[in-house]
Amino acid sequence: MARPAARQLELVPAEPPGRKPARLEVARPPRAGAPAPAGAGAGGAAAPAAPERAAAAPAPHAPRRRATAEQMAQRQREISISEFFTKNRHLLGFDNPSKALLTTIKEAVDNSLDACEEAGILPEITVEVRDLAWEKSQGNDLTKGEGRFVVVVEDNGPGIVKAQVPKIFGKLLYGSKFHRLKQSRGQQGIGISAAAMYGQLTTGQPIRVVSRTGKARPAHLFEIQIDTRKNDPVVTRDDEQREWHQEHGTRVELEIVANWQQGQKFVNRYVEHTALANPHATVHYLRPKQERLTFPRATDELPKEALEIKPHPHGVELGALMLMAAESRSHDVKGFLGSAFSRVSPAVADEILKAAAFKGRVRPRDLAEDRHLAESLHRAIQATKIMAPPTNCLSPIGDALMKKGLVSFLQVIESEGPEAEEEGQLDLDSAGKKRKSAKERRAEAAAPEVPDAPPEEGVEKIKGHNYFIATVTRPPRVYRGNPFQVEVGLAYGGSWPADKPIELFRFANRVPLLFQRGACGVTEAVVKTDWRNYLLSQPRGSLPVGPMALLVHVASVWVPFTSESKEAVAHYPEIIREIQLAAQECGRKLATHIRKRQHADYQAQRRSIFELYIEEVAQALGKITGKSPAPIKREFLRVAEQVTEAELEEKEAAEKASGNPRRRDEDE
């Protein structure tokens, strides 16, 4: 993986040969009045137009120039990052009003959870969506399609220092998480400010933030707008609030254009799944025209604190290596390696240097300047065996909590899932209820449940349905020098449809991934696993079919997403393999359960068959022998209970084996 990246970097110092003719063309004498192509990429746009012009003009004449370098220079200026994202909002998940609604909530909730965990506070988060038009015209229907909505996310986190609030919410690419290697939900420092910008762009309203850092201190209310040219916050309101119900925490309010009608299914699912993957958090969910929905926390234990680590040498790319060398304060390369990377002991550093075979004294500064030197060091690093990075920095959900999360998740969705009119695979709960067709109900009636089956390990009775729950947490592993850890949990049975593909819940660093399922490495791993070994049916190249939800969580200091909108995990073989191993482990537990259940079903069915026929046989025998059928029936029932089928089969097999086909019975 390091090689192609290195080649890419080469392009920076060396002039690509293909661009030279274009540049010469631009340098030719000017012609006044030529129309200039619009847009920032002027150099690129001029080139293709030139030959067209040449064909139109008489042959001996060179194409007419349209603009001089000086003229063009006047139009060349810095693009602010916020301007860029104004135009490219889809890159951050604001493609359309329904997705923007989800992304806005998601960015705010991610920040809240990260902050609470970092501060060591059990998170209690309120997510509220308000339909402004509906509130004004009380009693009417909710806004259909696009409309103005207010999104409120409030947490009980540590709060934000007054001086930082404007920058955090009013400046893109500002944050604490970009420069470190640590498992957290946010990574770039772009999300919430992008949401604020989206709101400003669509409604003109500033983001409203209330934050309080402690009981003794006042709460502050800010209204912040973004100067999209300068990428700087403009505070339009800054009030102190004496009274605020939270001792500490942050409340964010954004007015945005959204589509609740279409977007609510994403939000519902996001909230449900966030509660599932964060069993230590309480989540309140308030929606227009609906009852408040609360996912209570399943544990009072905070997840293990995720630790920050230094990068592992095997994961570093050449350009990054040069950059790190430039920033190093060490005097020699050995010191640089030891201080900048994890797992590089003096002995390992010596080994690397020996493999690099530098001539003379080389300082980190030299590495930053000389690409050849850096390259040989990079090669030496890759060739040296280095201990895997520390993995204790990760914070998985853990077996027990995953189970608790699944149970409380099922409890909530079983009782109050979203509206019944919703459709599609996103809504497992309502779909599950609907899909329970008359046919299934008939099947249930035909095969009555065993009334007093002993509770099996791993089976949870939730709202009258039995679910089998199994979880597996794999030991941490490393891809490209980044530690990661995979967890898989499954819930099987209950009221889920048996004839539909399973529900796959993907999580990365506890954040639910709702889109691009097909493009995700998690999906690939689950599809590649042969679930038929675990008694589920599975069409070729698809998810298995059965009444099951499968939860896959990938935790890492750096989760490799396929794109900036963080919707799918990249297909790293190491990650896919770990997911498969975890899925297989869970699958084995599932197969044991299914087998047990099949056996129990079979036993129950058998007993009912016998009980059915005993009546008939007893009547007939009674009539033939002239005796009362009641005692005969009792004898039969006694045998039916006493002698289990298994014992009988064993007995028969033993008798067959001994070549004595039940002579004894005949003699009696």
Place this chain on the structure above:
Amino acid sequence: MARMDVVSKQTAQKIERLAEQVMRAVKGGKNPFVEIPVRSLANVRFDPRKRIVQLGGQRQKRYFFNVAMAKKFMQTFLVSDACKELVESGKTTSIRDLYYITKHTIGETRQNTFEEQDESDPIIEDLEVALDALREELHLFASRKGSMVGPITIRDSGDTIDLRRMGSGGWAVPSIVEENVIEFVRHEARYVLLIEKDAVWTRFNEDKFWKRERCVILQGGGQPPRGVRRLVQRLHAELKLPVYVLVDNDPWGFYIYSVMKQGSINLAYESMRMAVPDARFVGLSSFDKDKFRLPANVAIKMDDGDVSRAKQMLGYPWFKEARWQREIQEMVRSGVKFELEALSRRGISFITEEYLPRKLKEKDWLE
């Protein structure tokens, strides 16, 4: 009917013993079962000395506490119960009637004790072999088909019947033709002719073939039922009359002859009473098409089922004789089959006036 009472008593006792054995097993905490001789090809063998198909020694146990067998076990005792009642009340009924007698809904389910008559018929046969009691002894009969005429006087349930005066329909052969029901009074027949088809038999009756030839003619409407087979066997055994079988020239016809001669696989336990190993196959032979100059257009093309059936027959022990092998191979080779009616192409009474007399005269038959 004093003798009958003895038999009835025995039959009733057999059923009682079967039930008591089951109840003892249950009392002892054991899985009760009924032991039934296996009535399948695997347990049927050809006795070359007696020249009949006989049941082997294999027995199967039908357990109650076995999901696959429980229902059949239950059915066996429903049928046993009904038969015992019939025997004790001295009444006789059809197997279809028995199906209705024993059919009812189980408990509060939608299940019936029997869904189809196809379910109860094999249970009756099971019970026959399990008890070693004939169907007649269980007071059951199959649906009646088959008719008979000829220079013979019989007594049927006390009524004396002259089978020369039976008009065009003939005497309907009852299902039960044991000595206690049918007695042969006197006869002047020289042989017995069993014809596969009712239509052809009608031709023989109308042409008074039996009068001219002094023979008894019977038909069984395809595969002859037990009554017809048992009657033919009795005519052969008691009156020493040779038996000739006239069937279509196709594998099914051969099979009818084979059942008449050796007994069937399903009823192998009754071969002794049913089979006539000396029965002769007079036609229609695969070689008759040339001998009697039948035009090619009356032939029927054999389908795949016919061919594989014929090939299967080549392997039957009782068709191992060289002349039979030639006969069947010729059918397979030519790929065509003929119905008896094909002979009518040569004239409406060709079969009674020329074909059969010539066959018999030339002793052109297979054994």
